């Protein structure tokens with residue numbers, strides 16, 4: 001059977017959502033890290049050649065922002081070299097590639113939201129390695145779409161939302177940083193965009209100027225602290241006892257990697273060229289929380 005979509009990083013937040021949302025007649029081969037390590041150049045070339053998909057989606061990434069500071073070798077291998085191998089293999093077989101990047105390529109010094117053309121100036125290894133991955137994709141594969149997103153939370157995998165709910169099990173006070181601004185993005189919403197773009201690529205129907213880099217994040221801007229407050233506003237008190245959320249500054253919560261103070265993404269380009277806008281982040285968060293509680297993945301699950 002022919003395969004329309006080859007997905008890497010199928011075990012991640014985004015990958016899991018893409019794999020479960022692809023519907024017939026589209027077909028997908030979803031490969032987790034154990035099935036396709038994207039840092040293995042020969043394996044990447046052989047796999048793409050053997051499967052011969054119509055589009056490749058790279059859901060694989062090294063996303064441990066703080067750990068990356070102590071392990072730049074792995075971060076660059078996964079976030080720069082892996083995407084480069086995928087881009088070169090896709091280009092060789094004339095297959096389009098969808099890649100995902102991050103708001104952390106910006107330094108946060110801009111007053112408003114970041115557009116696709118604003119200069120990259122990452123503050124840490126993770127952002128540097130992701131920026132290098134973007135460059136590798138642009139250079140390696142002409143037929144690419146890079147979706148830059150932010151503050152991803154999904155039903156499957158680990159993220160800020162689950163961390164807050166787990167903390168609330170044992171803490172009645174939680175301190176959360178209140179001076180970093182960004183947009184929470186539900187992995188399910190991002191997956192839907194990835195699938196729409198895949199379908200357009202497969203059908204040869206990409207809109208004019210549809211190749212390139214696009215910002216794609218939940219609508220609205222907030223802080224981590226307000227994000228936490230919203231989580232507990234939505235979650236019923238019989239599921240977790242609502243803790244007191246105490247607002248603190250980044251200076252009071254030092255981390256190995258610096259993070260941008262403002263990483264809000266201007267998503268107009270995606271709206272104008274593709275006609276796609278994500279819904280308000282609060283609405284998406286409510287669906288994510290429903291999914292987490294229904295899947296029972298919070299306490300003890302993946």
Ligand SMILES: NC(=O)c1ccc[n+]([C@@H]2O[C@H](COP(=O)([O-])OP(=O)(O)OC[C@H]3O[C@@H](n4cnc5c(N)ncnc54)[C@H](OP(=O)(O)O)[C@@H]3O)[C@@H](O)[C@H]2O)c1
Pocket residue numbers: 008009010011012013014015032033036037038039059060061062063078082100101102103104130149150151152153157158187
């Ligand atoms: N998470 C965020 O807040 C965030 C924010 C902005 C942008 N993004 C970007 O959004 C994309 C999706 O992120 P996500 O949250 O879904 O990440 P995630 O949950 O960490 O998933 C990444 C997946 O990649 C896999 N992986 C790691 N190394 C690999 C390798 N060498 N070969 C193949 N697979 C490998 C991981 O496998 P293991 O589970 O085995 O490690 C994991 O399943 C990434 O490009 C990320 O940079 C994420």
